[in-house]
Amino acid sequence: EPEVTQTPSHQVTQMGQEVILRCVPISNHLYFYWYRQILGQKVEFLVSFYNNEISEKSEIFDDQFSVERPDGSNFTLKIRSTKLEDSAMYFCASKPNWGGGQPQHFGDGTRLSIL
Amino acid sequence: QKEVEQNSGPLSVPEGAIASLNCTYSDRGSQSFFWYRQYSGKSPELIMFIYSNGDKEDGRFTAQLNKASQYVSLLIRDSQPSDSATYLCAVNEVNFGNEKLTFGTGTRLTIIP
Numbered sequence: 001e002p003e004v005t006q007t008p009s010h011q012v013t014q015m016g017q018e019v020i021l022r023c024v025p026i027s028n029h030l031y032f033y034w035y036r037q038i039l040g041q042k043v044e045f046l047v048s049f050y051n052n053e054i055s056e057k058s059e060i061f062d063d064q065f066s067v068e069r070p071d072g073s074n075f076t077l078k079i080r081s082t083k084l085e086d087s088a089m090y091f092c093a094s095k096p097n098w099g100g101g102q103p104q105h106f107g108d109g110t111r112l113s114i115l
Numbered sequence: 116q117k118e119v120e121q122n123s124g125p126l127s128v129p130e131g132a133i134a135s136l137n138c139t140y141s142d143r144g145s146q147s148f149f150w151y152r153q154y155s156g157k158s159p160e161l162i163m164f165i166y167s168n169g170d171k172e173d174g175r176f177t178a179q180l181n182k183a184s185q186y187v188s189l190l191i192r193d194s195q196p197s198d199s200a201t202y203l204c205a206v207n208e209v210n211f212g213n214e215k216l217t218f219g220t221g222t223r224l225t226i227i228p
Contacts, residue, residue, distance in 0.1 A: 035216075042218070048214065098212075100146045100207040100214070101147065
C-alpha cells in the first residue's frame, strides 16, 4: 500500500539553526499538510498546500516557517531560526482529493529536538 | 476556536470486552469525522471515518455519529492487548473551501489481559 514517507526520523539541531523536514506524499495525492505534536499534547494543524501554494496556515505557522514542493515529489517544511519550543513531532499528511470522504494519510513523522 | 473534546483517560478494559470511546465537537457545520489510533511515539493511523448519522461498522470497530448532539463515538469489540493505544478523534474543518483536521487530545486505552 502506498505510504507517505518522511525524513529524517529524528533531527537534533542547535537553537537558532535552520532545519528542513522532508516528506514524499503518496504519488497521486493533491493535498498536502503539515501537523505537529508537542510531547504529551494534541496534534495541531500547521499548514495546508494545494496547487503549489499555501491554502491555509495556523497561527503557529509564523514567518519562521515555510513550505515548498520543489520538484513535484518532495514536500518540505523549513524552520528558519529554530526555538526551543519548536521541539515536537512533525507529521506530513496527504490526501487524493478535496472532500470529507477522503481521509488524510500520515507519514511516520520527524522528531525534532532543539538544544 | 473550534474544539474537539475527548476524555483523556486512561480507560482500562478487560481483554475481550467492548471499549467505548467518546468525542464531542463544537462546530455544528462539521461533516466528516475520523478516528485515528496512535501508539506511543508513532504517527496517527486511520481506523475509520464517518460522515452520515448512525453506525458504521468495520470488523471489530463501529463508529457512531449523532450530528444533532455533536457526538461521535468508537466501539471496539472483543478488545485485544494490541488495541492498547491512544485514540484520536479528528474533525474535518472546512473554511472558505480549505480543509484541515482538528484533533482532540486523545483517549488512552489500556486492554488488560
